[in-house]
Amino acid sequence: EPEVTQTPSHQVTQMGQEVILRCVPISNHLYFYWYRQILGQKVEFLVSFYNNEISEKSEIFDDQFSVERPDGSNFTLKIRSTKLEDSAMYFCASSVGRVTGNTIYFGEGSWLTVV
Amino acid sequence: AQTVTQSQPEMSVQEAETVTLSCTYDTSESDYYLFWYKQPPSRQMILVIRQEAYKQQNATENRFSVNFQKAAKSFSLKISDSQLGDAAMYFCAYMEYGNKLVFGAGTILRVKS
Numbered sequence: 001e002p003e004v005t006q007t008p009s010h011q012v013t014q015m016g017q018e019v020i021l022r023c024v025p026i027s028n029h030l031y032f033y034w035y036r037q038i039l040g041q042k043v044e045f046l047v048s049f050y051n052n053e054i055s056e057k058s059e060i061f062d063d064q065f066s067v068e069r070p071d072g073s074n075f076t077l078k079i080r081s082t083k084l085e086d087s088a089m090y091f092c093a094s095s096v097g098r099v100t101g102n103t104i105y106f107g108e109g110s111w112l113t114v115v
Numbered sequence: 116a117q118t119v120t121q122s123q124p125e126m127s128v129q130e131a132e133t134v135t136l137s138c139t140y141d142t143s144e145s146d147y148y149l150f151w152y153k154q155p156p157s158r159q160m161i162l163v164i165r166q167e168a169y170k171q172q173n174a175t176e177n178r179f180s181v182n183f184q185k186a187a188k189s190f191s192l193k194i195s196d197s198q199l200g201d202a203a204m205y206f207c208a209y210m211e212y213g214n215k216l217v218f219g220a221g222t223i224l225r226v227k228s
Contacts, residue, residue, distance in 0.1 A: 031214060043160070043206060043218040056213055089158055100212050101148045101167060106160035 002026045004107035006092050012113045013082055021077045021110045023092030032075045033093040033104065034067065036060065043091070049075065050098050082114045117142045119209050121219035128197045129227050135182075136192045136222045138207030145169075148210040149183070149190045154221070155203040163205070166190065194224075202226040 005024045013019050025032050034046040048055040049067050064080045075094075079086055089109040095102040119140045128134035140149070151163040166174045166183050173181050178198075182191045194201055207219040 033214075035216070042220050043208075043216075045215050045217070048213065048215065056215060091160060093160075095214055098214055100146075100210060100214055102214060103150075103162060103165060104210075104214065104216060105162065106152075108157065108159040111158070 002028075004092055004094055004105055006090075006107035006110050008110055009108065010111040010113070012115060015084060015114055016081050019079045019082055019086075019112060021079075021090050021092070021112070023075045023077075023107055024073050025075055025092070025094030026105060027073075029094035029096055029105075031055075031095045031098045031102070032067075032069070033095075034077045035091040035093060035106070036088045037091065037109075038085075038088045046077075046090075055098065079112075082112075084114050087112060087114045117144075117209050117211060117217050119207055119217055119219035121207055121222050123222045124220070125223045125225070127225045127227060128194070128201075130197055130199060132197055133193060133195045134197055134224065136194075136205050136207075136224065138190045138192070138219055140188050140190065140207075140209045142188070142209065144212075149181075150208040150210065150216070151179070151181070151192045152206045152208060152218075153201075153203045154206060155200075160206070164192065197226050199226050199228060 032049045037043045047057040047061045066078045092107045093104045095104045147168045149166045153161045164176045178195045204221045208216045
């Protein structure tokens with residue numbers, strides 16, 4: 001069964017460093033997302049992306065965050081200057097389209113630890 | 116903004132027994148979608164079941180079924196014949212227009228052998 005893949009599975013970074021989390025969505029999917037889960041807390045929406053532009057972003061997704069689809073398969077989340085509070089599991093997800101109700105499929109997550 | 120509430124932080128069930136996880140939500144919309152996701156210790160988010168609000172029939176997927184009460188804004192998950200592999204965190208989620216998911220706080224399910 002097709003699945004969303006994410007790399008790295010775990011990354012430790014120094015505060016202030018830039019981090020890029022990578023994702024390969026399911027191949028026929030057109031709508032991509034990043035969600036975040038701080039340890040012990042709810043899964044929170046960060047951003048959705050369609051047709052090479054951001055469709056929607058949350059309050060969490062401030063100027064230090066950016067997303068990109070650099071080629072036909074990868075979808076990346078960049079955090080420019082990491083803070084301690086950025087430590088979390090970051091989930092990439094994708095859906096077939098942007099029609100409300102399309103099931104969203106998640107990757108296994110990238111665990112980011114900022115020290 | 117829509118909210119999703121899971122009032123049970125933790126539940127336990129004996130293997131082979133049935134357990135029900137509760138979820139309520141708040142919305143002014145009439146058409147929407149509801150989901151249950153499972154998060155095992157590996158932390159991957161796995162879709163368990165989905166429900167379309169305009170369908171009165173409750174969704175079922177093998178041992179998993181829901182009790183969708185639209186007027187009460189309730190969406191509970193029933194797991195029958197519980198197995199050790201069902202042990203996980205379960206998240207209820209509401210889908211807003213634009214395909215954004217709003218998650219509840221989750222319920223930890225423990226399965227006793």
